[in-house]
Amino acid sequence: MSKLHLVFGGRVKDPQGLDFDTKSVDLVGIYDNYHDAEEAWRANAQRTVDDAEMKYVVVHLHRLLEPELKD
Numbered sequence: 001m002s003k004l005h006l007v008f009g010g011r012v013k014d015p016q017g018l019d020f021d022t023k024s025v026d027l028v029g030i031y032d033n034y035h036d037a038e039e040a041w042r043a044n045a046q047r048t049v050d051d052a053e054m055k056y057v058v059v060h061l062h063r064l065l066e067p068e069l070k071d
Contacts, residue, residue, distance in 0.1 A: 002062070005037035006030050009044055009056030018057070027028070 007028040011021040028044055031037040037058045048054035062069070 002032040002060040003034065004030055004065070005030060005034055006055065006059040006061050007037050007040045007044070008059070009054060010049070011053050012055045013053075015052045015055065020053075020055075026056075028056070034060075035057070 007030075008025055009028065010025040011023070012018045026044070028040050031040065041056050041058050045056045048056070
């Protein structure tokens with residue numbers, strides 16, 4: 001099974017939180033390994049580093065789909 005990862009970002013109300021403004025969500029992509037997902041996350045996070053209200057994250061979709069499996 002592939003270990004799918006979702007990379008997305010957008011404006012947040014609090015830079016330390018995860019309360020995204022759904023109107024500004026940027027769906028970067030879904031990746032079948034963490035390495036590629038991290039590269040995509042890093043590229044987007046660095047591109048917006050000067051904007052404190054922009055945040056990008058990696059979501060481990062495989063953990064949501066099959067939470068009983070360990071990495």
